Amino acid sequence: MRIRHVQTDRLKQQVLEAGDGPLLLLVHGFPELSISWRAQIEALAAAGFHAVAPDMRGYGGTDKPAERTAYGVLDLVGDMVDLVRALGETRCVVVGHDWGAAVAWHCALMRPDLFTAVAALSVPFQPRRPKGPPTAAMAALSKRAGLGDLYISRFQADDAHEAFDADPAAALRKMFHAYDGATPPERQSTGFLREGESLIDSIPDDAPPPPWMSEAHLAEYVAAFAAGGFRAPLDWYRCLDLNWARTAFLQDARIRVPAAFMVGERDPVRHYAGPNEAAMKDWIPDLRVQRVLPGAGHWIQQERPDEVNAFLLDFLRGL
Template identity: 35%
Template structure:
């Protein structure tokens, strides 16, 4: 870990913190919520030892990267703009892309808007879900799951931050990172409460040490969760902004990996395995379902994920 280098790069009007290691073809790693570059610590070490230059930024609003105050500074265009500028700053035309959770959503947008920048994409946990031209994203989720669905509860600026502050940063991170619930989280009104994981274990799982948790806590205590929550607050605005891409397919080569205990996997299982996913991502080459693994599969099954990434990108 001491050999991982850190620097700050000016991209798209903000300062972006980047962790990197190795030489060779670039593999760009995008983290999710509530995570950081650190979520890819195992993959950075593994890929860099196999002839790749691993690059993992803190995305806009996270960690040591700038967090603009305006909610609307977190649209898909802003974040993809950051990443295109980052790729350009690395002096290459194309990169391999690996992304998880919200990073995966941003990864799909990057492949949609700038497929010329991506050689191949290894996507974890969140499949490409094409834009519904008739219903806004959050409105659709509210219709399906009600107002207490976590995405709906995240919408009002400041409210969820206050609820999270009541239980504390360490509790929120421990609660979310250890969840093995497969249903989308529904949060009680007016309080974070047991949050994502009413069965939160007293001890951390083997793949998450107290030192790991402490790193996340230190960074989120500095920034709060606002930056990450602002991604959710732009779901409907992203829907409006991307109308011109309705019906477009993702053309880059893709490998998709999910844990069988990933939250929401059961809801999209038929779509993933029944041909719907392949229809909108015609170069979907492989779907991997990891037995007994939950949402944060890049950390829980780190070695397996690293091997899958290498096996796939070696083809290109």
Template identity: 40%
Template sequence: MHPEPTAELRHRTVEAPAGRLHLVEQGTGPLVLLVHGFPESWYSWRRQLPALAAAGYWAVAIDVRGYGRSSRPTATEAYRMLDLVEDNVAVVRALGEENAVVVGHDWGSSIAAVSALLHPEVFRAVGLLSVPYAPPGGGPRPTDIFDRIGGPEQEFYVSYFQEPGRAEAEIEPDVRGWLAGFYAALSADTMPAHGEPDPHFVARDGRLRDRFPTGVLPAWLSEDDLDFYAGEFERTGITGALNRYRNMDRDWEDLAPHRGAPIKQPSLFIGGALDASTTWMSDAVDAYPTTLPALSASHLLDDCGHWIQQERPDEVNRLLTGWLATLQG
């Protein structure tokens, strides 16, 4: 049985470089900062907040800038990784703490990793869900790499997201339907079968949603859950969320001084065996002895897709709280 997701949740906003950041907190004890991914919300941690609180932690889930009740800067370049990292630092300081454990999922995993890399004095440990840590690298610009992935017949979704307004024109007329399809496309129980068109790609002159499952919700997503997510993006629009993808080349330049740098703090990785984010980046997981030298454990959950803390909340909660307990010694 899951912990009650709404009991004793506290909402507030704090000042940050973004302007303001909305956060939801539960519990008392050592601070654990939870950072969501695309296209999500603090609500993606609704099953972790009570579990972490019950285990003796101060669990704080933020709305990343551009999402939910947090500020939405208008400039595309305001969503570069360095700015998101400084938002995380500002949250810890605004809460009156010297340091925190940071845990992220999807883009939040990357934000958490770079936060730990750039500010080891603030982030004493880092938990990564779904997206493995890959150190900043040289080589081609990210957009050049993604442009080559698709080939002549189709386009990789990251490339599709690059042009301002293009993906918005697909998503915003039917936010709820688009989100339902996107969540289903990457969930273990509803993702397309092997051999069917890959929903991470867009047919030339097509739409991303053309390859999404229709008429079915994954088991972890109730109609009420979908209503919450849809309501957030219907109010805010999707541009702030998409602008994260539109800064990958800027991040490549900004983080060049940290090329190949390991994260030396204690770390944890949890991935889904059926998640493309994990399988495509298997080389990054293999490199953990070098890139995460203080890794406590790396877990791959069988029959699990991308939305790992929502698909498998009890297992993720057990792994997170067990790992956090080892940090208190």
């Protein structure tokens, strides 16, 4: 397993990779890095694939553009297109988790000639809403349900990243704890916040790291986010309405390539993204497997690496 930098058209991207053979891109989410895929890189390389996990735009060792509008989904998909070409390939399978799942779905949706299959973890495909930008819809839904603000709505504020930057170690420890499958239900985050409460403040101060996360592994995350900050990762959320405005051409489009989806049974993200799971087959005609992993939380590829590896390899063998 090696780290190197790959210069693409617009970015210098840091990647973690291993193996030779057909290309697989592994796309991480928030607040993660390429290192979240170590167990998958090892298993996929051993199975005869070239497994490549980039630090995504704004994260880790990859460039971090200053403009907020540089973190829209068209840019994120474009980065993956550029990376495939820079690696000397003309096709690959894309795998994503969390925000990386959204990127992976859109890679397959926009460039099926290049991304010939897609597997996603934790976040189902969410088609473009025809009735207006998503942040207004989120706010209206939360208000009707009386649940408080969804954290994604709070992330739209210009200073939302400051709560994370103030103490990256505590913020990361709390996030990994609150969305983990081993965390008791009463200590998991629901994603909904009381007035004046930040996501970080909503999680108990004594939250320990999850059982699977060693001190050394957490320290890798802390070092990367202490150096790079959380401004750019939260700009991904701040581009949600921009994404809606720029993707009218994708309205009612379906993913036509072979696909697979896995979610943890106890993933708190299902509180707000879960309703999209039921309709996935309508939007992805060749959805070959859709699986709920009992007891697992959100950090599924790190919590349950053996089962995720088996899931991915079964899907890849069937292509």
